[in-house]
Amino acid sequence: MIPFLLTAIFAFLLYLLLTAGSGNLGVWSPAELVMGAFLALIVAAIARTFLCRNHTYRMANPLRWLVLAVYAVVPFFLEMAKANLDVAYRVITGRIRPGIVRIEPGLKTDLGVLLLANSITLTPGTLTVGVDEETNDLFVHMIHVKPGAEKKPTLDATEITAWFDFPAWIRRIAE
Amino acid sequence: MTTILDTAIMICLAIGLIFNALGVIGILRFPDVYTRLHAETKTTTFGTIFIGLAVVIYGLAALLETGEGQYLTLSVHTIIAVVALAFTNATGAHAIARAAYRCGYKPKPAVVDRMAEANQ
Numbered sequence: 001m002i003p004f005l006l007t008a009i010f011a012f013l014l015y016l017l018l019t020a021g022s023g024n025l026g027v028w029s030p031a032e033l034v035m036g037a038f039l040a041l042i043v044a045a046i047a048r049t050f051l052c053r054n055h056t057y058r059m060a061n062p063l064r065w066l067v068l069a070v071y072a073v074v075p076f077f078l079e080m081a082k083a084n085l086d087v088a089y090r091v092i093t094g095r096i097r098p099g100i101v102r103i104e105p106g107l108k109t110d111l112g113v114l115l116l117a118n119s120i121t122l123t124p125g126t127l128t129v130g131v132d133e134e135t136n137d138l139f140v141h142m143i144h145v146k147p148g149a150e151k152k153p154t155l156d157a158t159e160i161t162a163w164f165d166f167p168a169w170i171r172r173i174a175e
Numbered sequence: 176m177t178t179i180l181d182t183a184i185m186i187c188l189a190i191g192l193i194f195n196a197l198g199v200i201g202i203l204r205f206p207d208v209y210t211r212l213h214a215e216t217k218t219t220t221f222g223t224i225f226i227g228l229a230v231v232i233y234g235l236a237a238l239l240e241t242g243e244g245q246y247l248t249l250s251v252h253t254i255i256a257v258v259a260l261a262f263t264n265a266t267g268a269h270a271i272a273r274a275a276y277r278c279g280y281k282p283k284p285a286v287v288d289r290m291a292e293a294n295q
Contacts, residue, residue, distance in 0.1 A: 017255060021247030084194060084221045091201040091214055098210055098282055118265040124217035127209060129272045141209045141272065141282060 003052040006060055008044035010051065012036055058174070059111070068173050075164035079123050082163075087124040090143060099145040100129060103138050104154045105167040112174035113138075119166055126160050180236045187229035194222030207283040208275045216268040220261055227257040 015036035022029045058064065090096055107113050113136050117128040120140055130139040140160060158165050201214020234250035237243075 017251055019248075020251045021244030027244060027247060080221060084218060087201070087213060087218055088194070088197050091197050091204060091218075094204055096205070096210060098207075100282060117269060118262065121265040121268050122217065122220060122261060124213060124221070127212055127217075127272055128269050129209070129276050141213075143210055143213045 002057065003048040004044050006057065007048045007051045008040045011043040011047075012040035015040060056109075064173050067169075071169045071173060075166070075169060076119055076122075079161055079164060079166075083124045083126075087143065090125075095144075097144050097147075098142065100139055100141050101145060101160070102132075102154045103140055103160060104156065105136070105138065105170075107136055107167060107170060107175065109174050112170050115170050115174060116166060119170070120160070123161065177236075180232065184229045184232055187225045187232065191222040191225035191229065194218045194225070198222065208280050209272060209282050212268050212272055216264055220264045223260060224257055227253050 015032075016028065019032045019036065020027050022032050105113075105116055107116060113131060117131065117138060120126045120138065121128045125143045127141040128138050129141050131137070132139070137154065142160060146159075195218070198215050198218035201218065202211050205211045205214055230253045231250045234246045234253065238246035238250070
């Protein structure tokens with residue numbers, strides 16, 4: 001029952017976002033609201049086993065979504081901008097020193113590993129190639145391995161970003 | 176007012192186009208599949224975020240000016256498109272890199288390869 005309700009609410013909110021600005025009741029038209037509720041119930045009936053597969057309802061807390069939004073706009077975007085300038089410099093000059101390093105974020109949940117892997121991949125200059133399924137270590141291809149870093153067996157996640165500690169933020173969101 | 180907004184939109188579009196162009200140059204310059212993925216997928220995401228930002232600024236300005244709902248729809252849809260692009264781009268790049276590695280394309284100029292050691 002709880003997965004059904006959560007999926008229905010999630011689908012309805014998504015439908016509201018997609019149809020914002022359609023009418024005069026607030027910013028939605030009455031027809032869209034009725035249709036949205038109807039479709040959300042159908043979607044929830046079909047997809048309730050997919051969204052909450054392992055029966056943890058941690059992400060139903062709106063505070064975690066707020067932290068996710070802050071994380072995406074402040075630390076993540078700043079890292080991304082800085083790393084983009086770095087990659088632009090390397091595209092122009094061609095000074096690269098590529099290599100695959102192993103990092104040890106110490107995250108426990110699948111969602112946390114997904115968020116960290118996606119953050120690392122979206123930050124230019126670092127690209128997640130693989131995940132060690134047992135220890136949740138990530139294999140990251142870096143376009144410029146710092147001299148000396150290739151000798152260590154595992155790197156800390158803070159060593160591949162410039163200013164912010166991504167795993168600490170992600171632990172706040174997903175664990 | 177409109178000139179400031181126009182300038183902001185132009186700057187966003189210019190940043191977006193410059194980074195997308197750098198992504199294309201990166202494909203031509205870099206030596207192997209992984210470094211090309213760096214240039215291609217990531218810089219283009221950043222460029223596209225700025226192009227999306229230009230559309231959002233335009234939509235919000237038009238919304239404030241006219242008050243028509245269609246401009247709100249335009250802005251919200253652009254934000255959703257940028258979020259979807261960011262997630263699918265990261266996942267796609269991950270899938271390409273993993274597939275390339277499993278097919279045997281090792282990173283050619285590389286100072287270190289921890290993944291090869293782990294898989295043995």
